[in-house]
Amino acid sequence: xxxxxxxxxxxxxxxxxxxxxxxxxxxxxxxxxxxxxxxxxxxxxxxxxxxxxxxxxxxxxxxxxxxxxxxxxxxxxxxxxxxxxxxxxxxxxxxxxxxxxxxxxxxxxxxxxxxxxxxxxxxxxxxxxxxxxxxxxxxxxxxxxxxxxxxxxxxxxxxxxxxxxxxxxxxxxxxxxxxxxxxxxxxxxxxxxxxxxxxxxxxxxxxxxxxxxxxxxxxxxxxxxxxxxxxxxxxxxxxxxxxxxxxxxxxxxxxxxxxxxxxxxxxxxxxxxxxxxxxxxxxxxxxxxxxxxxxx
Amino acid sequence: xxxxxxxxxxxxxxxxxxxxxxxxxxxxxxxxxxxxxxxxxxxxxxxxxxxxxxxxxxxxxxxxxxxxxxxxxxxxxxxxxxxxxxxxxxxxxxxxxxxxxxxxxxxxxxxxxxxxxxxxxxxxxxxxxxxxxxxxxxxxxxxxxxxxxxxxxxxxxxxxxxxxxxxxxxxxxxxxxxxxxxxxxxxxxxxxxxxxxxxxxxxxxxxxxxxxxxxxxxxxxxxxxxxxxxxxxxxxxxxxxxxxxxxxxxxxxxxxxxxxxxxxxxxxxxxxxxxxxxxxxxxxxxxxxxxxxxxx
Numbered sequence: 001x002x003x004x005x006x007x008x009x010x011x012x013x014x015x016x017x018x019x020x021x022x023x024x025x026x027x028x029x030x031x032x033x034x035x036x037x038x039x040x041x042x043x044x045x046x047x048x049x050x051x052x053x054x055x056x057x058x059x060x061x062x063x064x065x066x067x068x069x070x071x072x073x074x075x076x077x078x079x080x081x082x083x084x085x086x087x088x089x090x091x092x093x094x095x096x097x098x099x100x101x102x103x104x105x106x107x108x109x110x111x112x113x114x115x116x117x118x119x120x121x122x123x124x125x126x127x128x129x130x131x132x133x134x135x136x137x138x139x140x141x142x143x144x145x146x147x148x149x150x151x152x153x154x155x156x157x158x159x160x161x162x163x164x165x166x167x168x169x170x171x172x173x174x175x176x177x178x179x180x181x182x183x184x185x186x187x188x189x190x191x192x193x194x195x196x197x198x199x200x201x202x203x204x205x206x207x208x209x210x211x212x213x214x215x216x217x218x219x220x221x222x223x224x225x226x227x228x229x230x231x232x233x234x235x236x237x238x239x240x241x242x243x244x245x246x247x248x249x250x251x252x253x254x255x256x257x258x259x260x261x262x263x264x265x266x267x268x269x270x271x272x273x274x275x276x277x278x279x280x281x282x283x284x285x286x287x288x289x290x291x292x293x294x295x296x
Numbered sequence: 297x298x299x300x301x302x303x304x305x306x307x308x309x310x311x312x313x314x315x316x317x318x319x320x321x322x323x324x325x326x327x328x329x330x331x332x333x334x335x336x337x338x339x340x341x342x343x344x345x346x347x348x349x350x351x352x353x354x355x356x357x358x359x360x361x362x363x364x365x366x367x368x369x370x371x372x373x374x375x376x377x378x379x380x381x382x383x384x385x386x387x388x389x390x391x392x393x394x395x396x397x398x399x400x401x402x403x404x405x406x407x408x409x410x411x412x413x414x415x416x417x418x419x420x421x422x423x424x425x426x427x428x429x430x431x432x433x434x435x436x437x438x439x440x441x442x443x444x445x446x447x448x449x450x451x452x453x454x455x456x457x458x459x460x461x462x463x464x465x466x467x468x469x470x471x472x473x474x475x476x477x478x479x480x481x482x483x484x485x486x487x488x489x490x491x492x493x494x495x496x497x498x499x500x501x502x503x504x505x506x507x508x509x510x511x512x513x514x515x516x517x518x519x520x521x522x523x524x525x526x527x528x529x530x531x532x533x534x535x536x537x538x539x540x541x542x543x544x545x546x547x548x549x550x551x552x553x554x555x556x557x558x559x560x561x562x563x564x565x566x567x568x569x570x571x572x573x574x575x576x577x578x579x580x581x582x583x584x585x586x587x588x589x590x591x592x
């Protein structure tokens with residue numbers, strides 16, 4: 001299959017959905033609505049929503065009803081980028097080749113745009129006009145899946161640990177905690193949201209969970225490698241920022257060559273976890289490979 | 297009825313609930329868990345959860361199952377205080393007589409503790425182990441009620457408008473927008489969450505909504521008056537901070553005497569909106585009066 005064509009067609013579906021989920025930039029007070037849209041439409045790859053869609057497709061489900069649920073994953077991802085970039089946090093000036101949200105709109109509006117996007121995810125998830133295809137217990141389970149991944153036991157905890165580790169001698173369990181929480185939690189949740197939507201059976205759900213964990217890990221190793229070796233223009237952000245900030249990464253533990261080897265191994269394991277699935281899971285298989293081979 | 301005894305007994309129920317909702321301060325990474333608890337247990341009056349409880353009681357409902365839902369309102373209120381106090385926002389050093397969250401834990405942890413609390417509200421609301429008494433459509437409606445009040449169409453929008461109005465010549469509609477969104481939205485939602493929980497009929501729901509809007513307005517007028525005339529020790533924060541920041545308030549529009557008169561009138565209207573309710577609504581009636589007569 002042509003994974004690039006697949007990614008591009010799904011990305012366009014997700015982008016259209018996101019456009020309808022977030023209020024117009026003309027709404028009062030305009031600054032925060034503009035800022036939310038500025039960061040949301042900065043050219044993200046939509047990896048998380050696409051993982052949710054591909055997981056549901058792997059189980060043979062039609063995915064039009066999944067789109068707003070998948071979109072809410074991107075709202076949460078975007079909020080986390082805005083807050084992570086703040087001066088008090090990673091203090092990054094560029095993201096995806098453009099000034100970061102606080103550079104463009106000021107810190108206060110950026111903090112509130114992040115708050116607004118995080119909150120908007122749950123507004124969408126609880127809006128019966130948007131979420132028609134799922135209801136009751138299954139919808140509550142999906143909200144819980146996303147909430148747990150996003151909160152202090154997931155991404156928030158990972159970001160705190162990441163910041164507090166800067167410039168310190170971090171051990172491997174702490175690095176693993178950071179990775180499984182800061183990036184891994186929402187990627188795993190994305191796959192599981194697709195699985196819940198498609199009414200996965202117990203064994204299917206376990207296999208897709210395993211896939212999500214491995215893909216999250218592969219994504220993070222690839223991210224660490226890109227931060228060292230990537231092309232600044234393709235990445236749209238500074239290269240070498242982890243090194244500058246004294247952040248421990250996979251390459252700083254294992255070296256670059258070994259990290260590359262591991263990324264491929266982990267992606268292979270992710271593919272292997274889908275053994276029981278048919279051709280409908282091909283997009284998931286290709287996504288695992290794409291995630292380690294990407295250039296941004 | 298003895299409203300002080302009522303408030304104190306409900307506050308203690310809410311505090312016990314909150315203690316179980318938020319993870320232990322010993323959890324890794326401890327800083328953010330400590331910071332969440334530091335702000336959550338800084339001596340808040342628990343007005344919002346108590347309004348939810350009193351609204352459900354007014355309809356004759358048993359409220360033990362409502363406690364975690366009511367607690368989630370306080371999680372959101374606390375998150376908003378932490379973020380509002382940040383240097384990039386209102387830049388406040390004291391809250392409830394103690395250093396604000398970022399003064400105690402640093403800005404990064406404070407931002408993330410706020411994020412964690414906001415997110416935790418939705419984690420709680422979607423946790424079937426905690427939310428036993430409500431499910432399905434009604435629970436989704438409650439989540440939506442809270443999400444809408446908390447987000448960019450509610451509190452977040454109000455805070456943006458408030459900040460952007462500092463030092464400017466604000467007109468009355470803008471002041472009203474700020475008040476109905478920044479403070480009013482969550483107070484109204486609190487009453488409505490109690491009503492939804494207690495399966496209010498259409499007319500009851502409309503009456504309680506009206507009550508919630510009026511009490512929210514009374515609360516805000518009283519807050520503006522307290523900022524001018526309050527006792528710094530009782531308030532636990534600086535007096536006159538609105539003036540210093542060039543914020544428009546009710547007293548700056550109407551003068552102090554007229555504002556006091558309006559606060560009482562609005563509280564009276566709130567009481568009047570409960571005409572169809574029996575003695576079970578007495579706590580709501582007393583709460584409306586308490587809210588304009590409070591000293592902090």
